Amino acid sequence: MDLVTTKRIFRAGFLDFWRNGFVSLAAILMMIFTLFTIGMAMFTGVILQTTLQEFRDKADMNVYFTTDAPEERIVEVQASLKALPEVAEVSYVSREEALAAFRERHQNNQLILQALEALGDNPLGAVLTVKAKDLSQYDSIANFLNGQGALQGGQTSVIDKINYYDAAHRVAIDRLGAVTDSARWIGLIIILIFVAATIAISLNTMRLAIYSSRDEISIMRLVGAGQAYIRAPFIVEGVLVGLSASLVTLLLFYPLTWWLGSATQDFFGGINVFYYYLSNFPLFFGVLVGSGVLLGAVASYLAVRRYLTI
Amino acid sequence: MIYFDRVSKVYAGDTAALQDVSFSVEAGEFISIVGHSGAGKTTLVKMLLAQEKPTSGAVFFESINIHEVPPKRINDLRRKIGTVFQDFRLLPGRTAYENIAFAMEAAGRSEEDIHSDVPHVLELVDLGNKMSNFPGELSGGEQQRVAIARAIVNQPDVVIADEPTGNLDPVNTFEVVQILKKINDLGTTIVLTTHNKGVIDSLKKRVITMDRGKVIRDDREGKYIL
Numbered sequence: 001m002d003l004v005t006t007k008r009i010f011r012a013g014f015l016d017f018w019r020n021g022f023v024s025l026a027a028i029l030m031m032i033f034t035l036f037t038i039g040m041a042m043f044t045g046v047i048l049q050t051t052l053q054e055f056r057d058k059a060d061m062n063v064y065f066t067t068d069a070p071e072e073r074i075v076e077v078q079a080s081l082k083a084l085p086e087v088a089e090v091s092y093v094s095r096e097e098a099l100a101a102f103r104e105r106h107q108n109n110q111l112i113l114q115a116l117e118a119l120g121d122n123p124l125g126a127v128l129t130v131k132a133k134d135l136s137q138y139d140s141i142a143n144f145l146n147g148q149g150a151l152q153g154g155q156t157s158v159i160d161k162i163n164y165y166d167a168a169h170r171v172a173i174d175r176l177g178a179v180t181d182s183a184r185w186i187g188l189i190i191i192l193i194f195v196a197a198t199i200a201i202s203l204n205t206m207r208l209a210i211y212s213s214r215d216e217i218s219i220m221r222l223v224g225a226g227q228a229y230i231r232a233p234f235i236v237e238g239v240l241v242g243l244s245a246s247l248v249t250l251l252l253f254y255p256l257t258w259w260l261g262s263a264t265q266d267f268f269g270g271i272n273v274f275y276y277y278l279s280n281f282p283l284f285f286g287v288l289v290g291s292g293v294l295l296g297a298v299a300s301y302l303a304v305r306r307y308l309t310i
Numbered sequence: 311m312i313y314f315d316r317v318s319k320v321y322a323g324d325t326a327a328l329q330d331v332s333f334s335v336e337a338g339e340f341i342s343i344v345g346h347s348g349a350g351k352t353t354l355v356k357m358l359l360a361q362e363k364p365t366s367g368a369v370f371f372e373s374i375n376i377h378e379v380p381p382k383r384i385n386d387l388r389r390k391i392g393t394v395f396q397d398f399r400l401l402p403g404r405t406a407y408e409n410i411a412f413a414m415e416a417a418g419r420s421e422e423d424i425h426s427d428v429p430h431v432l433e434l435v436d437l438g439n440k441m442s443n444f445p446g447e448l449s450g451g452e453q454q455r456v457a458i459a460r461a462i463v464n465q466p467d468v469v470i471a472d473e474p475t476g477n478l479d480p481v482n483t484f485e486v487v488q489i490l491k492k493i494n495d496l497g498t499t500i501v502l503t504t505h506n507k508g509v510i511d512s513l514k515k516r517v518i519t520m521d522r523g524k525v526i527r528d529d530r531e532g533k534y535i536l
């Protein structure tokens with residue numbers, strides 16, 4: 001296609017877009033609806049993901065040691081845990097640190113502090129806090145620790161308690177794992193249904209817009225215009241609809257996320273959609289402008305094809 | 311130049327729109343096809359424009375069988391034939407100038423040609439002062455003259471005018487017929503379908519009379535006899 005033809009196609013596309021103002025406006029409004037749904041899907045996805053991540057991060061395993069456990073034994077256990085492929089992180093809280101944290105936590109409760117003074121000695125053991133890479137892996141880590149205790153045979157075990165082994169805790173973790181997995185799937189399916197429905201609506205609107213031009217298309221055919229030459233301006237028009245709709249949608253998200261930002265942060269924890277929007281703006285720009293332009297072009301292409309047969 | 315060879319067209323339900331129609335048109339001729347509504351005039355025109363296929367027989371344009379032209383080459387054929395219709399068929403969203411320019415663009419003509427030819431052809435149909443008007447802002451006669459200007463701007467070998475005066479008052483009818491005669495005098499073949507007796511009788515050109523899908527008369531210098 002030469003330069004002159006390209007220029008004519010763009011000129012015709014722009015002119016039709018402008019002169020069929022009302023039809024273009026209707027198509028843009030429908031497209032905004034579609035793109036808005038796609039944008040909301042992106043936000044929902046990330047909120048869901050970070051919320052689930054928060055939940056998962058809160059699940060951990062505490063290994064309490066006896067008060068007389070020598071520090072080198074604890075460090076040994078810590079090193080062997082770190083060597084496990086399932087373990088993401090092991091942090092060590094010494095007896096003194098545990099006591100300091102305890103005092104801090106109960107600084108307003110004189111009764112407990114007095115009782116602590118009365119004991120004279122530090123009643124708290126050291127603690128290893130273990131984070132697994134996946135929820136399902138706490139089981140095998142606990143098995144490993146028990147096995148290690150058994151291997152030590154004659155010596156008394158330095159491990160006082162593994163709070164993971166608490167049955168209720170374990171059930172809660174298992175259930176959380178199941179809930180987070182199904183929440184992710186259900187969320188994804190709902191989003192996909194929404195996106196598919198709005199895309200169908202958008203395609204139909206473009207088809208109706210071009211339906212009103214079907215007589216023009218047949219006239220163009222009779223005057224001897226080639227199929228590509230008839231179709232191309234409509235595609236330009238579709239791209240303009242998609243482009244306008246995506247820019248309006250990007251603008252709409254700015255005040256909307258600003259307004260919802262702190263609310264989502266308080267409710268879901270962790271993520272502020274406003275900052276997420278700003279820091280991921282290139283991603284939103286790419287996805288929304290890309291889908292708008294593609295939808296507009298594909299819808300026009302398919303719609304014109306129906307009327308090009310004469 | 312145009313040759314209908316025993317053309318029949320039967321639509322669904324066994325309605326025969328054309329039955330065994332044969333005639334030929336020489337280059338530079340002005341022929342009128344007359345007949346009542348439903349006589350088969352419009353079907354003939356649609357055959358020439360490759361909008362309809364004959365059930366049997368063949369239609370030749372410059373010794374090419376129109377219905378054997380591959381779909382992609384149909385545009386080339388249509389650019390050699392200018393068309394004018396009863397309902398004008400202008401692009402409503404484009405000005406008079408743009409409507410004519412579109413036909414030139416479709417034929418791949420240069421911008422310089424468009425800038426020089428469009429005003430010229432609009433002058434020829436006496437619409438030099440209405441170039442920027444949209445079809446909705448023009449009268450029926452003016453719209454038809456724009457359509458004629460569009461039909462001739464690419465200098466086609468033949469202009470087919472299908473009931474071009476059907477929606478026009480007598481004054482505009484006379485003007486449109488005068489323009490068609492002028493185009494014919496410049497060497498373009500004209501095929502006119504009409505049921506306007508006055509037009510046919512004033513033309514004194516060849517007349518093919520059709521009735522119920524058949525050619526019943528073919529007169530060198532005919533009158534409207536039905």
